[in-house]
Amino acid sequence: MTHIQPLSPPPETIAATPMRRSARGFLGWLMAPERRGPLLVAPAIATLVIVNVFPLLWSYGLSFFNYNAKRIAVPPRWVGLANYTDLFSDADVWGRFVNTAVIVIGSVTLQLIVGFLLALLFAREFPLRRYLLMLVLAPMMLSLSAVGVFFKLFYEPTFGFIPRLVQEFTGQPVVILDTPVKAMAAIVCADAWMWSPFVMLLVLAGLVSVPKYLYEAAEIDRAGAWRRFRTITFPYIRSLLLLALLFRTIETFKIFDVPYVLTEGGPGTSTETVSVYLFRVAFNYFQTGRASALGYIVLFGVIVLTSLYLYAIQTRRSEQP
Template sequence: MSTIRSAKTAPALLELSADNWRLAVLVGLVVSALAVVTLPASGSFWVVGAMSALVAAAFAVNAYRRRYYGGLLVAPAIAVLFVMNIFPLLWSLGLSFFAYQSNLQSIRFVGLNNYIKVLTDEVAAPGNWSALINTAMFAVCTVSAQMIVGFLLAMLFAKQFPLRKYLLILVLTPMMLSVVASGVFFTYYYDPTFGILSYVINSVAGGQFIVMDSKAGAVAGIVFADAWMWSPFVMLLVLAGLVSVPKYLYEAAAIDRVSAWRRFWSITFPYIRGLLMLALLFRTIEAFKLADLVIVLTKGGNDTMTISYHLIRIANEQNKTSEGAAISYIILFIVIVLTNLYLYVANPKNREA
């Protein structure tokens, strides 16, 4: 039976036709692999691009002849997604297996050496691990602060009170600002000469107060600035869950004289649990990309270097493109593991098991 099936499919695979997408994929993969191995980077780039266009054209012709018009309608969006996201992702993954620097013209295949170097090299590894530890510290501190402040703000704005609408707009304002603008604002806020915080503390305690003078102060300053910006995001998600709780459940709980804690745990929390996990997931992912605030506020001084800022310095300032690509995929692996862990915890079936 398998022999008959292979005999039927083999001619279809090798048939020269404009809609034979299987043959186009096979040719594209083989030619792209040969081009990457044998040609220089400038030449292999265009060969891989041409093969991608060939495969896309074969899929389009196949969809047109078989009247898959739905696929044709979404094809432009898929093409944009491939060009803007998928192709750079695959290209950077390929670069991580080569010895390549953006300021040099030579490139050679080195396999896993870049990954081994960034994890074990006596010169590079200490900086990588220190930046990764700092990133984990910032992730725990900033996400915890954002979850607590955002949850408390959501509980506050879930109730009706005078000027609620205007205060809500005011609280949401930090999230609308750019990160650089917020960083510059906090640079002036923490300034030891004319900053508001330093002025208040100097008036009370006397003497000059410099927030960023130590690692603890620098970390606290970055955490406060990041929490100030993104706590409203957590508030919005939690608030969406709070306003969706049916009012009759609270009325029934009031009739039964249920305590406030029991009412929250049995009625409110089940409606916001999924949104809390979603906010926790989003903010944790963003915490691993923390670099702009660090650049503006400390420039990595006082041992506040994060892995994203470290990656920027390696790839852009030191022109170590392949090592930077390897670090970026290590970060991606960590984020994927954390995401799957969050999803496992958030799934009620896993908790019951």
């Protein structure tokens, strides 16, 4: 083959010769095969940079200033790391993180349990399964704020379903949202109700990925139900349970709409989550600099959790055939 090389140089050489380039112009240069990838993703990256990354960098800058977004005319005042040090030493902020942690732990645990049980119920095919699944899966597609409104109605002291049901049994009138513990439980229940179907979907995916021959082999070995579950089923759903746990932790960590609508952070500030607090600092007190700093602390947490999630995704993919 060597003897024909001088006659047909490789394509790069053609593109590099000045005559060729002038013939095809800028458009030719732009449409070259090696620029296909960058060209395709450019609009998306540009949009995200303008609408997401640029504002984020700006708020990173703002986090070192004392600034009020309502008074655009007043120039920001440089305060260095003061916003961050204030936040770290503020007991209020710490309290909001504790509230959020309580909701995350309570709700995600409940979701994993309920979701798992629902998945076991729906693992087999039965008549009308498709339609009944719709009823169970619907809650997670609803609007978070709409669910907040739902449960507000549900917990309503004079005619809400739950207080009246409780009254039926205890004879005592009951107000759900009046104490911190009950209000917290109310939020956890609403959130867990909404997102248990999510866990169910993931566990179902795990259950159906178990090869049938493993169960057949277990049958021959006369393995008990518990042993079958522990040694065959569980290894297949373990990775998906971990993914569900991480995904739901990220999402619940951000919980805003439900407490904002349902309890408005009350009674007092006992159910105010980090996101609700952030909203108040930013848009009720208009301490924009401080809010940006808190935003960055939260963002750091989310980035760590998202990396863990993607790492778990990779691990699962490499385990799968």
